[in-house]
Amino acid sequence: MDTPPTPSAPLSAALIDRFASIVGTAYAVREPNDIAPYLVERRDLFHGRTPIVLRPGSADEVAAIARLANETRTPIVPQGGNTGLVGGQVPDNSGTEVVVSLSRLDKIRSVDPEADAMIAEAGVVLADAQAAAEAADRLLPLSLAAEGSCEIGGNVATNAGGTAVLAYGNTRDLVLGLEVVLASGEVWNGLRTLRKDNTGYDLKNLFIGSEGTLGIITAAALKLFPRPRSVGTALIGLASPEAALALLHRARAIAGHALTSFELMSRLGIDFVLSHLPGSRDPLATRHEWYVLLEVSSGRSDGEARDLVEAIFVDASEAGLIEDGVRAETVEQARAIWHIRHGLPDVQAFEGGSIKHDVSVPVAAVPELIARGSERVRAMIPAIRPVPFGHLGDGNIHFNFTQPPEMDKAAFLGRWQEVNAAVHEIVGELGGSISAEHGIGQLKRSLLPRFKDAVELDLMRKIKATLDPNGILNPGKVL
Amino acid sequence: MDTPPTPSAPLSAALIDRFASIVGTAYAVREPNDIAPYLVERRDLFHGRTPIVLRPGSADEVAAIARLANETRTPIVPQGGNTGLVGGQVPDNSGTEVVVSLSRLDKIRSVDPEADAMIAEAGVVLADAQAAAEAADRLLPLSLAAEGSCEIGGNVATNAGGTAVLAYGNTRDLVLGLEVVLASGEVWNGLRTLRKDNTGYDLKNLFIGSEGTLGIITAAALKLFPRPRSVGTALIGLASPEAALALLHRARAIAGHALTSFELMSRLGIDFVLSHLPGSRDPLATRHEWYVLLEVSSGRSDGEARDLVEAIFVDASEAGLIEDGVRAETVEQARAIWHIRHGLPDVQAFEGGSIKHDVSVPVAAVPELIARGSERVRAMIPAIRPVPFGHLGDGNIHFNFTQPPEMDKAAFLGRWQEVNAAVHEIVGELGGSISAEHGIGQLKRSLLPRFKDAVELDLMRKIKATLDPNGILNPGKVL
Numbered sequence: 001m002d003t004p005p006t007p008s009a010p011l012s013a014a015l016i017d018r019f020a021s022i023v024g025t026a027y028a029v030r031e032p033n034d035i036a037p038y039l040v041e042r043r044d045l046f047h048g049r050t051p052i053v054l055r056p057g058s059a060d061e062v063a064a065i066a067r068l069a070n071e072t073r074t075p076i077v078p079q080g081g082n083t084g085l086v087g088g089q090v091p092d093n094s095g096t097e098v099v100v101s102l103s104r105l106d107k108i109r110s111v112d113p114e115a116d117a118m119i120a121e122a123g124v125v126l127a128d129a130q131a132a133a134e135a136a137d138r139l140l141p142l143s144l145a146a147e148g149s150c151e152i153g154g155n156v157a158t159n160a161g162g163t164a165v166l167a168y169g170n171t172r173d174l175v176l177g178l179e180v181v182l183a184s185g186e187v188w189n190g191l192r193t194l195r196k197d198n199t200g201y202d203l204k205n206l207f208i209g210s211e212g213t214l215g216i217i218t219a220a221a222l223k224l225f226p227r228p229r230s231v232g233t234a235l236i237g238l239a240s241p242e243a244a245l246a247l248l249h250r251a252r253a254i255a256g257h258a259l260t261s262f263e264l265m266s267r268l269g270i271d272f273v274l275s276h277l278p279g280s281r282d283p284l285a286t287r288h289e290w291y292v293l294l295e296v297s298s299g300r301s302d303g304e305a306r307d308l309v310e311a312i313f314v315d316a317s318e319a320g321l322i323e324d325g326v327r328a329e330t331v332e333q334a335r336a337i338w339h340i341r342h343g344l345p346d347v348q349a350f351e352g353g354s355i356k357h358d359v360s361v362p363v364a365a366v367p368e369l370i371a372r373g374s375e376r377v378r379a380m381i382p383a384i385r386p387v388p389f390g391h392l393g394d395g396n397i398h399f400n401f402t403q404p405p406e407m408d409k410a411a412f413l414g415r416w417q418e419v420n421a422a423v424h425e426i427v428g429e430l431g432g433s434i435s436a437e438h439g440i441g442q443l444k445r446s447l448l449p450r451f452k453d454a455v456e457l458d459l460m461r462k463i464k465a466t467l468d469p470n471g472i473l474n475p476g477k478v479l
Numbered sequence: 480m481d482t483p484p485t486p487s488a489p490l491s492a493a494l495i496d497r498f499a500s501i502v503g504t505a506y507a508v509r510e511p512n513d514i515a516p517y518l519v520e521r522r523d524l525f526h527g528r529t530p531i532v533l534r535p536g537s538a539d540e541v542a543a544i545a546r547l548a549n550e551t552r553t554p555i556v557p558q559g560g561n562t563g564l565v566g567g568q569v570p571d572n573s574g575t576e577v578v579v580s581l582s583r584l585d586k587i588r589s590v591d592p593e594a595d596a597m598i599a600e601a602g603v604v605l606a607d608a609q610a611a612a613e614a615a616d617r618l619l620p621l622s623l624a625a626e627g628s629c630e631i632g633g634n635v636a637t638n639a640g641g642t643a644v645l646a647y648g649n650t651r652d653l654v655l656g657l658e659v660v661l662a663s664g665e666v667w668n669g670l671r672t673l674r675k676d677n678t679g680y681d682l683k684n685l686f687i688g689s690e691g692t693l694g695i696i697t698a699a700a701l702k703l704f705p706r707p708r709s710v711g712t713a714l715i716g717l718a719s720p721e722a723a724l725a726l727l728h729r730a731r732a733i734a735g736h737a738l739t740s741f742e743l744m745s746r747l748g749i750d751f752v753l754s755h756l757p758g759s760r761d762p763l764a765t766r767h768e769w770y771v772l773l774e775v776s777s778g779r780s781d782g783e784a785r786d787l788v789e790a791i792f793v794d795a796s797e798a799g800l801i802e803d804g805v806r807a808e809t810v811e812q813a814r815a816i817w818h819i820r821h822g823l824p825d826v827q828a829f830e831g832g833s834i835k836h837d838v839s840v841p842v843a844a845v846p847e848l849i850a851r852g853s854e855r856v857r858a859m860i861p862a863i864r865p866v867p868f869g870h871l872g873d874g875n876i877h878f879n880f881t882q883p884p885e886m887d888k889a890a891f892l893g894r895w896q897e898v899n900a901a902v903h904e905i906v907g908e909l910g911g912s913i914s915a916e917h918g919i920g921q922l923k924r925s926l927l928p929r930f931k932d933a934v935e936l937d938l939m940r941k942i943k944a945t946l947d948p949n950g951i952l953n954p955g956k957v958l
Contacts, residue, residue: 114728114843159677167736170675173652188934195873196649196839197912198638198688199919200927200957201939205684209677226732249593253705256778257646257736299735300790311779360675364593394674433676440678448679455667459946460680466945467938478679 011096015072016052019098022064027104029053038079038099039090046087046442049095050077057104059179059187059218065100066216067185069472076100077474078212080122080154083146085358086441088158088211088477097475102153105218111136116224117176117193122153122217129222138224141168145342153217159209161437166393167260167297168225170437171208177221178204183214183468193221206463211439212474214467228297231260232305233334234313236325237288241367243321244292244392248363250315251294255308261295262393264366269344269387272402276350277343283336284324292392293341344389345398351385352403353413357420359427360436363395369430370397376422377401381415396436399423424451440478448479490575494551495531498577501543506583508532517558517578518569525566525921528574529556536583538658538666538697544579545695546664548951555579556953557691559601559633562625564837565920567637567690567956576954581632584697590615595703596655596672601632601696608701617703620647624821632696638688640916645872646739646776647704649916650687656700657683662947672700685942690918691953693946707776710739711784712813713792715804716767720846722800723771723871727842729794730773734787740774741872743845748823748866751881755829756822762815763803771871772820823868824877830864831882832892836899838906839915842874848909849876855901856880860894875915878902903930919957927958 020028029035030052039048056062069076075097079089091097105121108129112118113136120129126147133140142155144162154160156178160171168174177192190204207215238244244264251259267289273280294312298304309327316322328334348354361369374386383404390398401419403412424434424447434451435444449457457479464471464479499507508514509531518527535541548555554576558568570576584600587608591597592615599608605626612619621634623641633639635657639650647653656671669683686694717723723743730738746768752759773791777783788806795801807813827833840848853865862883869877880898882891903913903926913930914923928936936958943950943958 112841112843114724115841117841159681161675161677165675172681182934182938186934186937188938189932190935192910192912193841194839194910194912194915195842196640196644196870196875196915198640198914198916199912199923200931200935201689201693201942202638202651202684202687203935203938205681208681210680214680226735228735245593252778254779256705256707256776297735299731300733300787308779360673362591362594362596362672363674364591391675396675431671431673433671433673433678435677436673436675437677444678452679453668455661455665456669456679456682458665459661459667459682462945463680463942466941 009096011051011074015074018068019052019054019065022068023054023056023061027055027057029055038082038101041087041090042083043085046090047093048091049093050091050097050099051095053099053101055101055104059105059181062100062181062216062218063185063187066181066183069098070183070185070470073470073472074098075472075475078102078157078216080151081125081146081149083150084154084158084441085438086443088439088441089154092476100216102218103151108132109219113138113224115193117221118224119191119219119221120152121219122151124152126150126152126155133224134227137227139227140222140224142171142174152220156208156217156220157210157212158439161396163261165391166262167257172205174223175204175208175220176223178207178217179219180207180215180217183470183473191219191221209439211441211478213464213478214473226299228299230298230302230305231334232296232309233328233337234294234309234325235283235337236292236294237284237323238290238292238321239323240290241370244290245364245367246319247292247316247321248393250319251312254311254315255296258296258298258308259294260297261293263293263341263390264392265291265293265341265344265389266387268385269389270340272347272351272387273340273343276347280340280343283326283340286324288323293337348387348400348402353409354403355401355413355416355419357399357423358436358438359399359423359432359434360394360396361427361430361432363393365430366392366395366397369426369432372426373399373423376426377419380419380422442477445478488575490530490553494553497547498531498533498544501547502533502535502540506534506536508534517561517580520566520569521562522564525569526572527570528572529570529576529578530574532578532580534580534583538584538660541579541660541695541697542664542666545660545662548577549662549664549949552949552951553577554951554954557581557636557695559630560604560625560628562629563633563637563920564917565922567918567920568633571955579695581697582630587611588698591672592617592703594672596700597703598670598698598700599631600698601630603631605629605631605634612703613706616706618706619701619703621650621653631699635687635696635699636689636691637918640875642740644870645741646736651684653702654683654687654699655702657686657696658698659686659694659696661694662949662952670698670700688918690920690957692943692957693952705778707778709777709781709784710813711775711788712807712816713773713788713804714762714816715771715773716763716802717769717771717800718802719769720849723769724843724846725798726771726795726800727872729798730791733790733794734775737775737777737787738773739776740772742772742820742869743871744770744772744820744823744868745866747864748868749819751826751830751866752819752822755826759819759822762805762819765803767802772816827866827879827881832888833882834880834892834895834898836878836902837915837917838878838902838911838913839873839875840906840909840911842872844909845871845874845876848905848911851905852878852902855905856898859898859901921956924957
């Protein structure tokens with residue numbers, strides 16, 4: 001890989017003071033104990049160093065920071081709620097990078113139910129944005145496990161996915177406009193709420209998902225939707241991923257856009273949940289090899305979501321796809337079903353080490369991915385336990401492998417890259433992506449040249465050089 | 480405006496021969512009579528000249544053309560079905576630009592109903608792409624008046640809108656991946672059909688809507704959807720655009736994504752249609768100031784779309800929004816209602832000259848746009864007849880003004896720019912767009928600096944210079 005353009009010289013005390021004076025002493029974090037939380041991320045895979053964390057209170061202060069950074073060639077690392085899983089939001093170990101926390105930009109500037117749009121600053125916590133939409137009788141559909149602490153700016157910068165992508169798309173699909181501080185310190189005011197605007201190049205999509213390497217997002221205009229009046233949730237036992245795929249197509253034909261979630265789980269995952277998650281119980285009377293959690297949302301009436309779920313059941317039963325199934329009759333029963341799905345990522349830890357993948361393939365190729373991936377990895381580590389699960393409706397599988405019960409954890413995790421390589425090779429052959437929703441950050445940066453063709457990487461590098469000629473924006477991430 | 484980077488020297492015969500040899504004599508159009516159709520566009524606002532039209536048969540030939548053009552600094556003008564309305568697809572008058580017709584790239588490479596995706600080359604006519612999707616029991620929702628002759632490459636290059644945007648989005652929202660020939664002659668193979676892919680910068684959105692100025696699209700991967708099982712169509716008479724807006728919100732709350740069209744028309748537009756369109760008749764017993772055509776599509780059952788339309792009627796009647804309304808009971812009745820809407824753009828010609836605008840504002844601001852725009856223009860030309868109509872659900876109004884009956888047509892059209900300026904000023908004040916779906920091309924190029932801030936224009940120019948350093952791709956368009 002190219003050497004990232006990080007200077008090796010430490011920042012001078014005078015320069016640190018100049019940065020601090022932009023935000024004021026109270027918001028220039030310089031005590032090591034106070035800095036510490038900004039330097040590690042959730043999975044504890046990446047640790048960094050910095051002499052100062054800046055907490056600007058306005059887009060103008062962010063712009064002033066960028067101007068000074070650009071003038072002095074100082075790398076800056078934007079950070080939101082610090083929930084990213086690929087190390088994109090933490091500085092490197094050089095101690096020469098300045099962290100810019102956007103958390104104080106926490107105002108919801110407007111919620112407009114007539115325009116079905118809200119404008120939220122980068123530091124607004126996702127759950128707060130959801131609540132503000134709900135207070136105006138609207139739905140902000142973006143929803144993910146970290147929603148209690150992740151922030152809008154980070155969601156947009158990483159093009160976050162989540163559990164409502166099937167019906168509403170990724171974060172990219174929910175953004176109407178952006179306000180972005182450029183590397184030069186100029187502010188691009190692209191905070192439009194228009195549904196249609198064909199006046200030149202689409203700039204917002206360049207910043208969405210660029211992980212802070214092309215600009216610093218300070219506010220976003222987001223699409224809102226009517227709140228559903230009823231939600232129908234069901235758990236279905238079936239024989240194979242192929243049956244789940246066939247069910248998906250039938251469910252979409254019946255419910256259309258009203259099909260809001262379609263999650264696949266294997267029996268082993270259910271077993272892990274039942275063993276380790278307090279308050280969980282087997283929702284179906286008999287065991288099945290595979291399970292689908294499906295959810296339908298209706299804007300029409302209390303009964304419609306239930307009717308649609310019922311229609312899907314009848315249709316799929318007639319087609320012989322369903323072995324057994326249960327439909328939630330109450331909100332509590334729906335929660336119990338989601339409890340199993342949401343518990344899955346964490347319970348694996350109780351079974352030892354896990355080697356994880358956040359991959360996507362064309363939806364129709366998911367069964368082949370699971371079959372070939374499991375077979376290939378089992379050939380490498382015979383007693384390994386595949387626990388694939390995730391958003392079948394989006395082709396996005398969290399293809400995780402838990403260690404054999406008897407194996408040493410460290411020895412197992414030592415084979416991380418080898419297992420990754422095997423799975424990613426199959427993903428590549430199926431025309432898939434090695435990062436479906438978590439991004440590249442530091443974790444997958446070295447993999448990009450193998451999975452992107454040279455023309456595409458070259459285009460990315462040229463765009464980076466054009467928008468950030470001095471390489472000050474989150475260097476060493478993505479590219 | 481900047482001078483476009485078009486060389487003034489005519490192309491040498493030797494260079495013309497080199498271009499011709501790439502596609503072969505049979506596909507190098509050099510006879511003036513054969514060239515003529517490529518030099519004018521539908522509204523006959525722009526005429527151009529060229530010594531040669533190239534009709535490549537593969538992306539490789541397009542790439543070879545781009546390489547030679549880049550090496551010799553020869554401007555090239557990509558053209559699809561030649562249905563654009565802003566002069567983006569025709570050469571300038573210098574006679575130094577080479578037209579590259581993509582129409583021979585007319586293969587549908589794949590239709591994959593399992594993956595809900597199809598890959599179509601640039602020259603596939605939209606109606607043929609729709610038919611191929613339908614043959615696989617899928618819906619390609621992109622639909623517009625020119626669908627019988629416009630081509631996929633042009634649809635993507637201009638981010639075409641149309642009548643299904645409300646539920647399915649613009650062309651941008653329907654594109655999963657692209658194959659693009661760059662100015663250098665390199666080919667970017669971004670023909671992915673993935674629903675989720677977070678591996679670096681979003682390049683495809685840069686080319687979508689760039690009107691051939693950043694690259695030449697040779698193929699596109701497009702999203703498909705389940706075909707609706709039933710469609711409900713209704714025409715509703717109401718008192719005002721405000722009532723139409725309130726109806727829109729209620730209809731969306733009831734039908735959600737199933738609300739697939741919501742079109743606004745004024746009484747004067749209906750009168751024009753009834754006067755001039757053969758086979759049209761007033762669908763409601765009494766006259767109303769305003770009309771809404773709404774359409775609901777259901778994937779569930781034959782009855783659902785009708786039930787949803789009925790539910791919208793009941794709800795809106797109780798709220799006092801509807802003066803009268805008719806629901807199509809048969810396919811023929813639905814066609815008759817759409818006949819009125821589709822007839823609207825053309826019947827204006829029978830009433831003399833019209834000054835037209837393709838604008839959008841935040842959906843909630845449409846009533847204000849119509850009120851202020853009509854008042855402002857009436858103050859300029861008292862007897863002028865405003866005929867606003869279009870996609871209220873998208874905030875996109877074709878805000879057209881027909882001349883006073885007694886006025887001289889030429890004198891009226893002579894005030895085009897003055898009327899444009901007045902309407903665009905209000906659009907700007909409302910945070911709207913001066914080109915909602917037709918693009919910039921040549922027609923609106925000189926307006927951009929007034930409606931884009933300097934930071935945004937500067938970013939656009941930098942990206943153009945990065946992707947097309949020699950300015951060979953469709954110069955004089957957009958920027």
